Amino acid sequence: MSPNRHTLAEMLTEKLADRIRRGGPITFAEFQDAALYDPETGFFTTGGGAGRVGGDFVTSPEVGSLFGTLVARYLDGAWRRLGEPDPFVVVEAGAGRGKLAADVLSAVPACAPALRYVLVERAAILRTEQRRLLRIEPADEALGPVLRSADPDEDDELAPGTGPIVASIDELPGIAFEGVVVANELLDNLPVRIVERSDGRWVEVRVGLAGDDLVEVLIDADPGLAAEADVVAAAAPLEVGGRLPVPTAIADWLATVAGVLRRGEVLLVDYAGDGAGLAARGQRQWLRTYRRHDRGGDPLVAPGSQDITCDVPLEYLRSTAIRAGFVVAEESSQAAWLTDLGVEALVEEGRAVWRERAHLGDLAAIAGRSRVGEAGALLDPDGLGAHQVITLERTVR
């Protein structure tokens, strides 16, 4: 850990200790929210995040441009399923430094002239970085109708075909739209509460103090949390002492999305597993920390210096999506989803270019060879290929 990160972690520990001394133990979700997003010392707010060089972990868009090319194909499919609306709003939640957005636009999808692409990113430092990759317009250009009239005496008219327009905001838009919400590796970073099975009841794992150190404290779960824990554990027989995450922030996020997405689809790509699998693997496996491409340490130690991420419990995701008013349309592994979108043909194209141009060693040759390597990483059954892709549908209300 760099000295700067060390000092920030000490500052955040002290700040949290102060809060606990005054108000009692906090939920793990409150702790995680501060560790990742505290305005002065949080992991993401101080520049942590995805990236092959200089980042802390690699996500599918950071592997190369192939993932974005295939997401662009998916978006074209969704646009056609919706009847080719113009404007077609794509909201990318947890957009990070904008790599996926840049690759989608570089692929020049058929929907581009109708496209209003809105990046939603909580960390200001990452919103600033997006400007290196993308030309960002004011949010009302992307979310409001673009009105044009040549004659100043005439009323403005909605001008179709003015896309793509790209905007960036810090939270989900407040106005209703028709289109697609995309979230790649967002849900695993939304704060979770943690429960432990006790004799016929749930206890909650909170964060308290022992001297000046942050430590786990067990208290009885309130009835609301216990009911949510039952949903996570629906198909997971847990022994006394067994633990599960309860990502209530996912339920809240889905409800907010349902409130603004009038008609369209939600594409979720993330680490996920069923409750039984999570219960069998245990907390050290479903709750992980990362720093500079390595597994980090105890989540309660040096908060803000490492990413804290949690596998998404599938039964809970399905149940809260339905509760919010969505239909679960499709579920598959990332490998199967990319295969359906035609990744193999793109790889074969790349191989052919490499075969023809390897002796030249030019950019096209290198891009061709790189596509083969990228596909290997994106389809890896022990890596990104094992991510779950879940598509939700929202029909007209």
Ligand SMILES: C[S@@+](CC[C@H](N)C(=O)[O-])C[C@H]1O[C@@H](n2cnc3c(N)ncnc32)[C@H](O)[C@@H]1O
């Ligand atoms: C694991 S990173 C993924 C970044 C990017 N999607 C990718 O695949 O490379 C999660 C991102 O979500 C952002 N984030 C977390 N909660 C958010 C929220 N409620 N709204 C918008 N962004 C959020 C974080 O700041 C972080 O940049």
